[in-house]
Amino acid sequence: MNIYKTAEELRSFVTEERKQGHRIAFVPTMGALHEGHLSLVRRALKENDCCIVSVFVNPTQFNNPRDLETYPRTLDADSRLLASIGTTALFAPEVETIYPEPDTRVFHVGAVAEVMEGKYRPGHFNGVMQVVSRLFDLVQPDCAYFGEKDFQQIAVLRAMAREIKSPVEIIACPIVREEDGLARSSRNTLLSEEGRAQAPNIYRILSESRTWSKELSPKAVIERATQLLDAIPTLRVEYFEIVDADTLQPITRWEDSPKPHGCITVYCGEVRLIDNIAYY
The missing domain is CATH 3.30.1300.10 (Pantoate-beta-alanine ligase, C-terminal domain)
Known part of the structure; x- marks a missing residue:
């Protein structure tokens, strides 16, 4: 599995994949990977020529500083898991790579982002759209896979894709649960x-x-x-x-x-x- 930390390294890899006519799938994550994430990667690998997984804890989507501070970070373990299932490439950027300058963009996707999580976590979805749109620009995938545990997020990202006229196909995948029913998280x-x-x-x-x-x-x-x-x-x-x-x-x-x-x-x-x- 290839591991890239800079935009230049990633861009070079994507260019080579495109030269070979490969269809590129993308699975964005914040790390601390579990079977839910791996199920997305397995499906992406099955349905495409290669799969790039990103691990990046995005600071702009946390409206609670304590939540950002305590979010689990396990990059070494994540890398081993991804390699074990044949992931093509891991993109693990630093904050400066994703945000070389402060991201001041404000997305206007309507009511899907204003209810539920949008109401209780103001600013959260704007941060999600900032990072996902930025990752789409860097990875240039044909499609991206997301778990349905984040049901509202999928609707928001589809609305974002329409707003920015992104060609990336957003594919929703079923929730993966523990044996006792708890959604993997x-x-x-x-x-x-x-x-x-x-x-x-x-x-x-x-x-x-x-x-x-x-x-x-x-x-x-x-x-x-x-x-x-x-x-x-x-x-x-x-x-x-x-x-x-x-x-x-x-x-x-x-x-x-x-x-x-x-x-x-x-x-x-x-x-x-x-x-x-x-x-x-």
Whole structure:
């Protein structure tokens, strides 16, 4: 596996791949890799000639300095994992490579970026769009793979791609879960022993809520799920919304959307976990 740290090294590699007529896939990550990330890379390698993975903890998408400080950084272990599955190249830039100057761009992608995470983490999605658009410029991929755990992020990035007229195809891949249902996340390594034991209740209750949706309104489903989760030690719901899967706007009746989707954020102790589920 090739490892590049500078834009010049990466550009040279991409140029050679293009000369050979290769289709280039890209998997952007913030490191602390787990099976969820690796599943994206495996699919990208299967469907394309080569796959470039980036590991970069992006400072502009953290609105909580403490969260940035504690985000796990495990580049050596990440490199070994990526090499073990045949990743073509790893791009591990320094902040100065991604942002040689402060990025002052402000993206305007509409309502998909203003609800849920956009509401509770102001500035977060603008930072995500800054780094992803910058990485797209550097990597010049044909397609990029993202996990559906970050359901809203995928909608935001597709809107961004339309705004900047990016030709990169954004491909969404299913959530990878632990055996007990907990969505794989780099943040899971920060959970306490008690928190790790309780965190699977998030998906358990989301799954149960599919049954309730046959009799209860979206509002009633939200209220019941929130009440049950908040009653569990260490868990506290920040928000749970049922929205249209395409527009991400809240619905009040199931018939308001052909694709109702539930998106939730729960604090497990001090660790913020997200998950989502389809009701269609």
